[in-house]
Amino acid sequence: MADLPQLFPTPVAVVVAFKDLLIAEGPAGLPWAGELIGNMLVSLWRVIVGFCLAAVTGVLLGVIAGWWPRARDLVEPVVEIIRPIPPLAWVPLAMLWFGLGFRPAVFLIWLGAFFPILSNTVLGMESTPKNLIEVSKTLGANSRQILFKVGIPSALPSIMAGLRIGLGIGWMCLVAAELTGSNTGLGYLIMYYYSTMEAAKMVAGMLTIGLVGVLAFIGLKKLEDRLVFWRELE
Amino acid sequence: MNSKLIVDNISKVFPARKMATATQALKNFSLEVGNGEFVCIVGPSGCGKTTLLKIIAGLETASQGSVRLNGNKVEAPGPERGMVFQDFALYPWRDVVGNVEFGPEMRYLPRSERSEISQKYVSLVGMEGNEHKYPAQLSGGMKQRVAIARALANKPDILLMDEPFGSLDAQTRFVMQNELLRIWNEDRKAVIFVTHNVEEAVYLAERVVVMTAGPGAVKGIYPIALSYPRSRADHGFISLREKITDSITEEVKLI
Numbered sequence: 001m002a003d004l005p006q007l008f009p010t011p012v013a014v015v016v017a018f019k020d021l022l023i024a025e026g027p028a029g030l031p032w033a034g035e036l037i038g039n040m041l042v043s044l045w046r047v048i049v050g051f052c053l054a055a056v057t058g059v060l061l062g063v064i065a066g067w068w069p070r071a072r073d074l075v076e077p078v079v080e081i082i083r084p085i086p087p088l089a090w091v092p093l094a095m096l097w098f099g100l101g102f103r104p105a106v107f108l109i110w111l112g113a114f115f116p117i118l119s120n121t122v123l124g125m126e127s128t129p130k131n132l133i134e135v136s137k138t139l140g141a142n143s144r145q146i147l148f149k150v151g152i153p154s155a156l157p158s159i160m161a162g163l164r165i166g167l168g169i170g171w172m173c174l175v176a177a178e179l180t181g182s183n184t185g186l187g188y189l190i191m192y193y194y195s196t197m198e199a200a201k202m203v204a205g206m207l208t209i210g211l212v213g214v215l216a217f218i219g220l221k222k223l224e225d226r227l228v229f230w231r232e233l234e
Numbered sequence: 235m236n237s238k239l240i241v242d243n244i245s246k247v248f249p250a251r252k253m254a255t256a257t258q259a260l261k262n263f264s265l266e267v268g269n270g271e272f273v274c275i276v277g278p279s280g281c282g283k284t285t286l287l288k289i290i291a292g293l294e295t296a297s298q299g300s301v302r303l304n305g306n307k308v309e310a311p312g313p314e315r316g317m318v319f320q321d322f323a324l325y326p327w328r329d330v331v332g333n334v335e336f337g338p339e340m341r342y343l344p345r346s347e348r349s350e351i352s353q354k355y356v357s358l359v360g361m362e363g364n365e366h367k368y369p370a371q372l373s374g375g376m377k378q379r380v381a382i383a384r385a386l387a388n389k390p391d392i393l394l395m396d397e398p399f400g401s402l403d404a405q406t407r408f409v410m411q412n413e414l415l416r417i418w419n420e421d422r423k424a425v426i427f428v429t430h431n432v433e434e435a436v437y438l439a440e441r442v443v444v445m446t447a448g449p450g451a452v453k454g455i456y457p458i459a460l461s462y463p464r465s466r467a468d469h470g471f472i473s474l475r476e477k478i479t480d481s482i483t484e485e486v487k488l489i
């Protein structure tokens with residue numbers, strides 16, 4: 001049986017693990033980047049692609065469904081059935097459809113990020129103040145201008161909140177996808193060192209996930225504060 | 235014919251909904267507003283003042299009767315009828331200039347022309363130096379100045395104002411009343427100003443229209459033959475104020 005320090009690595013052991021992982025050769029295609037950075041880049045790329053797909057599709061569908069009640073009536077029932085299914089439950093199907101590696105991971109990240117982005121966008125569009133719409137009509141705006149110049153800017157705070165939540169969930173889905181359906185990425189790295197019983201390296205991988213997640217979150221928050229600058233003025 | 239706006243025998247019934255029975259907001263309401271005239275509409279709350287204004291703006295449709303501006307039937311909102319709301323309804327993501335330029339921008343006027351217009355109206359409402367502030371950085375009175383400038387920037391024939399000073403404190407309200415009279419004097423648009431404040435109506439208007447309690451109809455029209463600037467302590471002012479107040483009080487008792 002493994003002794004305790006091996007199960008519960010000391011901070012020093014984790015630092016050493018970090019160093020070892022930085023030096024060790026990276027995954028295929030990125031050997032120069034080192035094992036830790038290389039796998040991180042692989043994971044990051046998957047998240048970026050999956051998240052961007054979710055952002056585009058979620059915001060687009062959300063704007064449509066949030067603006068035209070008839071579109072919402074079509075979208076809502078489908079969404080309500082699919083939304084409660086945890087993204088984890090999709091992992092086997094994702095592997096069946098997309099095999100291993102990049103594509104199932106992107107699919108799962110998209111799936112996880114899509115729903116919060118969609119529902120927050122719908123909420124934001126629906127809560128466009130009625131008086132802003134009315135005043136815009138009296139100022140001569142046509143319906144397209146009201147959508148683009150009033151509805152979407154007014155929904156922007158809500159859309160950005162949806163993107164932030166979506167990114168968080170997408171990041172969790174990434175790890176879930178890589179734990180099983182991949183042989184690269186930070187999730188895979190953790191799973192690999194589980195099989196070799198190297199807890200310090202597992203913790204190093206986990207901390208990296210946390211660190212990158214926080215940085216991405218902060219970056220998005222900065223972007224949000226810049227785009228939704230008027231909220232800060234109040 | 236000299237009259238600009240003709241409200242002809244308007245009735246409005248809001249159909250029954252799930253939780254509410256059908257209500258008649260307006261009944262056979264008629265009014266003419268001349269070129270550049272300042273008319274105030276007062277009445278007990280719930281008498282359909284706002285509904286009337288929204289019908290003139292084209293935001294609501296009348297169940298019966300018609301609204302004509304310069305002979306053209308009003309069927310939809312349009313920039314020739316500017317509207318100012320009680321809660322300002324400014325775009326929080328646009329600065330003062332951006333708000334004032336909204337109308338011209340929607341008409342695709344070139345940038346130079348737009349900024350010429352916004353400059354003119356920003357200074358007309360006394361907001362020079364605040365061009366690049368955002369609504370959240372402005373006081374209530376300043377917000378309403380911007381809203382007025384934004385409505386005027388479309389060069390409307392008539393300005394529809396729905397209790398525009400209702401949410402301002404008393405001091406700011408006095409200042410804004412004088413400001414509005416100054417702007418009206420310079421810009422000479424017809425104004426329909428809805429308020430529940432009789433003193434405000436007598437202070438501002440050339441004619442005060444008193445509405446009956448719902449369904450709203452014209453109860454009486456009072457010409458205010460006092461010269462501007464008016465004094466609230468003036469005998470003529472006080473007696474008109476009392477007469478109109480009494481007329482409204484009668485309506486309130488009926489409810």
